Amino acid sequence: MNIGKRKNPKGDRYNYFYDLGRGPGQRPSTGLFTYVKPKTQAEKLHNLETKVLLDVKKGQTIIEMQAVGSEYIPQHKFKANFLDYYEDYVKQNRRKNNRHLINSLTHFKALIKKDFIAPIDITENLCKQFRKYLMDRFTGETPANYFARFKWVVNAATSDGYFRKNPVEKVAARGTPSKRLKEILEVEEYFALMTTPCPNQQVGLGFLFTCYTGLRWCDVDTLKWNQLAGHHLTTTIIQKKTGLPVVLFLHPMAMAIVNYLRPAGDISEYGDQRVFRLPHQDTCNKIITIWMNLAKILKHITWSCGRTSFSVLLQDRRVDDATVAYLMGHATTKQVSSAYKRHRPKDQSATISLLPSPEEMPAHFRIL
Structure with a gap:
């Protein structure tokens, strides 16, 4: 194991490197240097201390090379x-x-x-x-x-050898059941939002885009024009199973939002620019709360509720869980069936009325 040196272009310093051979990448820098002709006491002291460090680095590298193929990990690593x-x-x-x-x-x-x-x-x-x-x-x-x-x-x-016994091996990861069920928007509430101006137009359009695509806030916030091609959008969501990005076919309402925001000119000139200009997520949620009040929607709605609404309304139209899971970027249907579902009936009276009515009961059972 040798350590070589070469002068810098100016010629006033020696830069030191590990001499591991003559092939590419076999002469990595040590990050150390000495002065060729030290002029001051500080420069002379620097040279002395650097030579000590070089000996330490040389020793460490020799130990590393000797440890290759064994279970021993040098302490300096x-x-x-x-x-x-x-x-x-x-x-x-x-x-x-x-x-x-x-x-x-x-x-x-x-x-x-x-x-x-x-x-x-x-x-x-x-x-x-x-x-x-x-x-x-x-x-x-x-x-x-x-x-x-x-x-x-x-x-x-x-x-990597930091622990002889894994300290977290017996500690399982656990979730915390939410005390508040996540609200969703119904079809008529979609329409109410479309006819009620949002205090921040970018937030309003971005949230409606989530309602029609199921994208997360972070995906809408970072969406760029070069991810859009015709009626298709290539998202940043990567399917774990295939390793490929999710490609979404855009609903006419989502396309209307895109066309409204699309700048004039060649897309190559602005393709890497963001489609939406959104403030921080917390600020977006505060604006959404104000917007809901203006639209007289008495629900606790956040940005993530738009994603849940996307899932639930598709399920209401009998779209299967596997398709909904794909559109939302999940590898399995577990999240769709456990979190992104309807937790309460839209109309209790309509649901209860499905039960047999008094008129349908046998005569000797009728009490009304």
Whole structure:
């Protein structure tokens, strides 16, 4: 194992590299340098300390090479701060438009309330505390989704040798049943919104677009013109089963919104631009609340209710769960049958009237 050096273009420094061979990529930089002719005491001290660091790096690299093929992992390869490992994992595995992984890190930091935590402090008890923290603050599947991502990180760290025994192995991810059933919009309420001006036109058009496509807020917010081709839209949702993006055929109302917003000129000039200009999601929901009041819709409606309404109204027209699941970007029908369904009858009186009436009963049973 050798460490080589070469002068920089200016000729006043030596830059050091690992000399692993003559092939491409076999001379990576060490990130260290020395002065060719040190002039000051500080530069001379820098050179001395750099030579010590070079010896350390050379020794570490030799140990790494000797450990190849064995189960031994050199100690210098471990991160002392588990948060550093967590952040690296997030950077390497984060998916676009999926906030579960980054949010799991954010809330784990909020739980521990410090910038440093050693791997030895990641215990089964701490994992249970984090699960409880999430379940106390979120409802539905959100706690389970965030904690599942935390488990990904701990499982990866266990595989990398940070833990002899996986501290999260026996701690299952759990959701929190919502105390409030998610409201949906009925057909007549769609019409009420269309005839009631929204305080923010972009929010109003974007929300109606969700109602007619089933897209999430994050998908509508990031939708670009080059994702639209005729009556079809290629979404950023990727089907887990096929690995391909979901292609939606746009309803005439969705197409009307697109055509209303479409700029003049060649699409190649603005293809990478966003279709909608939306404020933050929380702000959008506040505007939607005002809009509902103006339309005299007495329901607690948020942006996600538009996605649920899309699912329920299709199911009302007897569209099968598998088709609805595909349109919403789910690999299975589990979410459609458990979350995106009608939880209460639209019209109780119409439903109850389906039961046998007094006139249909045998004469000796009639009491009315």
